[in-house]
Amino acid sequence: MRKKILVTGGAGFIGSQLCERLLNDGHEVICLDNYFTGQKQNVVHLLDNPYFELIRHDVTMPFFIEVDEIYNLACPASPIHYQYNPIKTIKTSVMGAVNMLGLAKRINAKILQASTSEVYGDPQVHPQTEEYWGNVNPIGPRACYDEGKRCAEALFMNYHRQNDVRIKIMRIFNTYGPKMHPNDGRVVSNFIVQALKNEDITMYGDGNQTRSFQYVDDLIEGAIRLMNTGDEITGPINIGNPGEFTIRELAEKIIQLTGSSSKMIFMPLPADDPMQRQPDIAKAREILGWEPKIDLNEGLIKTIAYFESILKN
Ligand code: NAD
Numbered sequence: 032m033r034k035k036i037l038v039t040g041g042a043g044f045i046g047s048q049l050c051e052r053l054l055n056d057g058h059e060v061i062c063l064d065n066y067f068t069g070q071k072q073n074v075v076h077l078l079d080n081p082y083f084e085l086i087r088h089d090v091t092m093p094f095f096i097e098v099d100e101i102y103n104l105a106c107p108a109s110p111i112h113y114q115y116n117p118i119k120t121i122k123t124s125v126m127g128a129v130n131m132l133g134l135a136k137r138i139n140a141k142i143l144q145a146s147t148s149e150v151y152g153d154p155q156v157h158p159q160t161e162e163y164w165g166n167v168n169p170i171g172p173r174a175c176y177d178e179g180k181r182c183a184e185a186l187f188m189n190y191h192r193q194n195d196v197r198i199k200i201m202r203i204f205n206t207y208g209p210k211m212h213p214n215d216g217r218v219v220s221n222f223i224v225q226a227l228k229n230e231d232i233t234m235y236g237d238g239n240q241t242r243s244f245q246y247v248d249d250l251i252e253g254a255i256r257l258m259n260t261g262d263e264i265t266g267p268i269n270i271g272n273p274g275e276f277t278i279r280e281l282a283e284k285i286i287q288l289t290g291s292s293s294k295m296i297f298m299p300l301p302a303d304d305p306m307q308r309q310p311d312i313a314k315a316r317e318i319l320g321w322e323p324k325i326d327l328n329e330g331l332i333k334t335i336a337y338f339e340s341i342l343k344n
């Protein structure tokens with residue numbers, strides 16, 4: 032059955048690929064974005080599709096439409112971008128959630144929230160299960176994002192309990208792949224662009240902090256499976272790749288795969304930068320029958336090919 036689906040933040044890195052996948056699956060897609068970190072360029076190839084619609088709108092303002100499902104992705108995700116205007120970041124997470132939940136309630140749509148592993152902060156439990164409440168500094172520079180996303184989760188649960196809104200909370204771990212903006216500022220895009228230009232690789236801290244990197248196609252499969260679960264499944268559910276690497280290992284892999292002559296330079300570690308990150312995905316395996324299929328090497332090869340092609344132009 033063709034569904035009508037709203038994707039907020041649909042012109043971003045993940046959102047644009049979600050829009051494409053949903054169209055390929057035969058649905059009608061409305062992509063809403065204010066182009067803060069996303070670009071029209073990411074979805075321009077979809078504009079000829081009669082089942083695709085692109086709307087410039089800011090989720091901090093109410094929005095009315097009739098749809099069956101809402102994927103709420105609108106929010107800058109890279110630390111440099113979400114810290115650029117931290118008040119706006121909180122408003123986007125919190126007022127965006129209120130506006131989209133209000134819409135979902137009014138039209139009885141299912142709604143999925145793109146939450147984040149940042150709700151675990153600098154975790155003292157490793158790997159992170161959904162039961163862990165996290166270790167977040169509420170007054171630090173990352174709080175605008177972390178606490179905004181935590182408040183959004185609280186709002187989702189409350190609209191569900193109080194108003195029976197059909198919700199899904201997905202906690203996304205570090206995701207990378209084609210369509211990341213070259214100046215996005217996140218580690219995978221930074222290192223690949225630096226390596227391809229034979230520039231210094233900017234290592235923050237000693238590079239011993241870890242992250243678990245997930246390829247974007249795996250995430251999108253997980254998101255769609257979660258949306259398609261029965262109403263009794265609300266999440267939160269971790270969606271990430273348990274393969275854990277130090278940032279230094281990531282740099283070494285990228286230097287090797289690009290054949291780059293880049294050298295690492297060491298810079299101060301940003302405040303509250305989490306020391307480790309690894310998802311426990313037992314719930315996703317059991318409830319969604321989902322696990323990531325693309326390992327770091329394979330995903331990096333595809334992502335490097337993408338950046339090579341855009342840097343040529
Ligand atoms: P992105 O920055 O590429 O995409 C975010 C999109 O939201 C952009 O197109 C941006 O213009 C749009 N946006 C921002 N503020 C908005 C507003 N007020 N109104 C309307 N649109 C707005 O980032 P992404 O990596 O594609 O992230 C998508 C979602 O997934 C975000 O909610 C992010 O928090 C979440 N997430 C991503 C990761 C990751 O590693 N990529 C990890 C955890 C969670």
Ligand code: UDP
Pocket residue numbers: 109110205216217218219221222233234235236240242278300301304305
């Ligand atoms: N990082 C780095 N060099 C960069 C960008 C990031 O060493 O040029 C580090 C950063 O300090 C963090 C890790 O890589 O420890 C992941 O950073 P990113 O911004 O991608 O995501 P997040 O910290 O939100 O997980």
